[in-house]
Amino acid sequence: MRCLFALMLTAFMLTATAAEQKPDLAQIHGKIQFVTSFPDYKVKVVDSFADLHVKIVQSFPEKAGEWQIVDSFPDYKIQLVDSFPDFTIRYVESFPGVQ
Numbered sequence: 001m002r003c004l005f006a007l008m009l010t011a012f013m014l015t016a017t018a019a020e021q022k023p024d025l026a027q028i029h030g031k032i033q034f035v036t037s038f039p040d041y042k043v044k045v046v047d048s049f050a051d052l053h054v055k056i057v058q059s060f061p062e063k064a065g066e067w068q069i070v071d072s073f074p075d076y077k078i079q080l081v082d083s084f085p086d087f088t089i090r091y092v093e094s095f096p097g098v099q
Contacts, residue, residue, distance in 0.1 A: 002071030023086055025098045027051045029074035032067040039079035041086045045051065050090035052098055 023041060050052040054065050 005062045019050045025087060027064070028052065028076060029064050030061050030068065031070045031073065032061075033070055033072070033074035033077050035077045035079055037079070038077065040076045042079050042081045042084065044081055044083075044085035044088045046088045046090055048090070049088075050099060051087040052089045053092045053095035053096045055092055055094070062098065064098055065092075076083075 028041070041082075043096050052065055054067050057068055059068065
């Protein structure tokens, strides 16, 4: 009985730790594909207090927050959600990056 309890407690702690970890937003740039299932990240678009400011570019998305929208061969797959996002974004025309 103790072994089962210890195993359940360990599994709970590992799950809680994984849920608390935020992605490294400075690394999220490049070719982005919007999907409805099996995303790399779930994202909510907000008007203020965003975790990441995103600038849509047509080519060379080399800096944090620069996204080139593609239909195939993405670096990251993003699903837009209204609740429980991994992080929030705000679209900007200048100064993209982590806030």
